[in-house]
Amino acid sequence: QNLYKRFIFKKDIFSKNRIYLKKVKINHNLKKIIFKLGFKKKYLLQKVISNNLNSKTYKISADKKSYLIKIEKKNLNILDVLYILKNEKFSKKIITPINLKEGKNYLLYKKSLITLYPYIEGKLYSGTKLELDSSINEIIRLFSKLSKINSYKNLNKFNYFSKEEEKLIIILNKKRKMFNVQFSNKKFEFHKFIPLIIFEWKRLKKRKNIYFGKKQLSFWDIHPHNLITKENRIKGVIDLTGIKYMPIGYTLSYGLIKLLRQYFIKEKIKKNYHLFARSYIKKINFQLGTK
DSSP: OOGGGSSTTSOOGGGOOOOOEEEOOOOHHHHHHHHHTTOOSOOEEEEEOOOOSSEEEEEEEETTEEEEEEEEEOOHHHHHHHHHHHHSOOOTTBOOOOOOGGGOSOEEETTEEEEEEEOOOSEEOOOOHHHHHHHHHHHHHHHHHHHTOOSOTTTTOOOTTOHHHHHHHHHHHHTHHHHHHHHOBTTBOGGGGHHHHHHHHHHHHHOSOOOOSOEEEEEOOOOGGGEEEETTEEEEEOOTTOEEEEEHHHHHHHHHHHHHHHHHHHTTOOSOHHHHHHHHHHHHHHHHTOO
16 A cells, blocks of 8 residues: 555654754764864753764854754765855845855865754744744745756756665665664654555656656755744754755655645644645745746
8 A cells, every 4th residue: 555545644753843952972073073163162062863864963052152063974966055055145044054264164074074054943843834834935935046046957966766765775674673773662663664665665666757847956855854943933944955956846745745744733634635735735836936
């Protein structure tokens, strides 16, 4: 049975809207990175608890100000995106890296890529109606801005069902126990869903009409944990390194279902899902001039 027919609107890892922090032991590499970022006096460092396997994020506080340090593997595609984020003007709610030494908005240390961001006080998107509407409006503004940037058509081209992702599916199948520990909790056992994920992967791979919408620079990583809210309003869209040149229909539908899912759970909506989805799709299409 297809994934979209089952389990869609149960709570998942994105249903928690609190940002969890924990104390961290500062090793030699972390100390070097913090020093290179310009923090030389007293500071408080806390690790942001996350399910992201590709990066580590820390909150650092000094002189009554707080920042986020993101550490990930060096990646040429991300460097290209960082160049865009540095040279284009986005709205204040789009959280971009702070410029460091020599005018760069990143730091290279050994094999790691480090970026520094302002820390936005608030919670993660939880799915209230006001949060949903506010998030949709900000996403529309972001995609409208990205549609006007035409100089990067070769940037990190969208390539779903690639050989690399095929390898990930194989690893997912082989290392079920490891992924189960990472993503399970008392009410949810991830390993039970792995056969369904693999089935859905194979089903979609056979289809050729899953890419919809015009191609443009798009933020493909829209989900509740990349949206910071306060008093039911969007305060910041984060992790903008997830930008690719791709069909916007694909990425917007991916993001919309994740936002609507939490909305349905939060507001205890149990029917007429498609009507809610259509109304937002209509709004997005109208605002962006797409079909």
